[in-house]
Amino acid sequence: MKIVPAMNCEAVPAPEFDQIRVTKTQQIPENDMDLAITKVLRQETPGISSGGPKDLPIGSSISMVSARRPASLSLVQLNFIDDGLILVWNVHHYFGYSTTWYSWAQIWAEKCRKASGFEIVHPFPTPSRRVTPGSMPPALLLETHRAQFFYFYPVALAVVDEEASPKNVVQKPIDSLFDKDPNSHFGSAVDGRSRMNPPTHPEPQGCWPTYAHADIRIPKLLSGSLADIAIELRRSIAKIHDDWTGEMGTLVDGLVDANRMIAKGFVDMPGKNFTQASAKKSVLLGGHCILQHRVLAPLDGSTQSLAPGCQNQKRLRGLYSNQQQSVRDI
Template identity: 30%
Template sequence: MASEYASKIPSLIPLEKAGPKGYIRFVFPIELSDSYDADEVFRILKQGLEGAKERIPTLACEGVPDTEAKQAGVLKLQKYDDYDTITKKDLKAPGAFPYTFADIKAKDFPVEAFPGDLLCHRFTWPTPGERLPVADCQANFIPGGLLLTCCFFHVFGDAKSYYTWLETWAEECRRVQGETGPRNEIPEVFFTDREKHMKPSGRHEGKPEHHPEVLVLPFTPEGSPPKMISREHVGQVFRLNAEQLATLKADAAPANASESSDHTYVSTNDALSALMWRSVMAAQFPLEELEGDPTSVFNIAVDGRPRTDPPVHPRTLGNWLGWVAPQMSIRKMLSRESVADPALVVRQAVSKLSDQYVDSLSTLFESVVDVNRVVATAFIDVPGNNCVQTSWINLGVYGLDWGNTLGGKILAVRSPDVGVINGGSLVLPALPGGGIELIIGVESKCLPRLLKDPLLAKYATAVTL
């Protein structure tokens, strides 16, 4: 039986109130038969999504100003009935889209094949006055397949929540196609564990100096910085096989760093973070052109769920976004052909997190006058000296079955051509056959240098058209 909480529109936890008011944009390529019926595919997607909205009320909502909130800038969820959560675009006609599905599949789905302005219903950052639906999807039909784009508003969800949303949508699509039997009900704890962290405990001061990973600005910004909304940014997919991944992790070990440390290991994610950080800095700041000794701030998104007291279920719904912010001299980082130094700096930052993190950060967020004044520290100069990393490693969509009419499985997880956010890179879900993929984001003019980076090429292979 479905949880009674599944019918309720949730109130926001402090991490959501101050969450980033931007959209995470996914591209999911799905192969269809040459003679597919686009109208029937769209009917299944739309009806399945309506079923998912019944089971997860957040999906049926939009963000609107919470006029009763004590802080300025806070949103709340409100149901709507006058907006199409999914729309369709027919790009099958000759010249409507430059590639067939077979073309992009043969090239392993490079993001340059996915123009965001054409395929997505919206940009990453909303314009003032624009409506803020939690989900804004578009079914793009091309010869041989479907490019399903999903824009999810980050305030109300993160990668783990997106997985539950997509898992439920896929199940409802199968049922539209005739699957019977009991539904795979969403466990009640996914909804109810949010109640443990609606307010800070009072155990922590939550002062800005306790959280260098975020900034509380002394003013309310009028909008996103121009560099963050520029289209002069690209994402580039890189693939690491199991052998390359093992080599990277071994090379990133603290024993290979230039300075001694108490840390004896780095995680695979630390090593991947270090590779992305160094690669972005090398592409944007050739050592021979670097002026002075600037410091780079690297905001890495972390899942707050394991950093809670009392603990919450690992798949509790909502947005539990936290950050760490390792910092390093760009000159020092680039002076060695090694990932060991940045990997150690990342490990040192991550290791400081404890189960008190969410409570302390919530205390800080609840204390600000206007939640729009809270930004990740790196955001003040991206793309630039700083950069940002997120992870979709837990977005297990490769295992989801969408039913035969919808081609069964998603074949890749991608962002649009401009990347995830300007100045941002990410870890993609582990590949079904082993190995892992990354999307590294740089300014367009820096892409040639990124593709020629010898250290990056040692560990990863670029996926290009």
């Protein structure tokens, strides 16, 4: 906890900020701290020497009931089997990404080896002091963001929901679609750390992913190959420059509601998906209520859930001045 204090923190609202739905970290009181849940599954799960577990019991996963409660940044469950350990680790995504979790795991593994008496040949480098950047990235100081608000009235929203329902959204034949040459939107997560100007530390803590966006015509998807799709994705990633992360930060700082930034690929998705999920009966959770399974994504907004009875929705589509595209208002 001294090296990675975030593991002893939870995410709570930050009312001191002007933006809506901005969160901050808060240290968990020592008497409420639960570092890890321990379960013994030796009778239920075969050991590694016996071929390892084929189907894990439901008890091996962490139960997360977090609606209307602060969310811990780190939840750990240790499942002991006959001759091994199954480690389940849930981490709050907005605080970090793969590089962050890998750093935490390296520190944890080293401490475990040290406690077991193993020699640490190559210790994990931990800074002896905190480092504060000398200046803001240039792009963070730019005002190049443009935005448009779209308001959906209840009647219009009902029409949109009907058009986007699985029974009315088809890809074959194309002639049955309203738009004979529709687009398919794809968002690919990329490492924002390596797209900073000036460059940052190679192993920073925090959440650094951002998205590259690709538009592909559905007829091309149906007639092309996987290589054609890969080429379009590579082109979209190649367009991301060194100021990309800074521009994303400028965009987020300009939002009134930080929870209203959403990847374009999630705005209009056919079929059964999370944006169509019902708070009372979700097809994604086996028909169970999702009020106790609230999913939060404060920055990218890729998984949003609406409170029951919420019929009027405001949508914000953000575009940089050099990336404006025409949109069709409903």
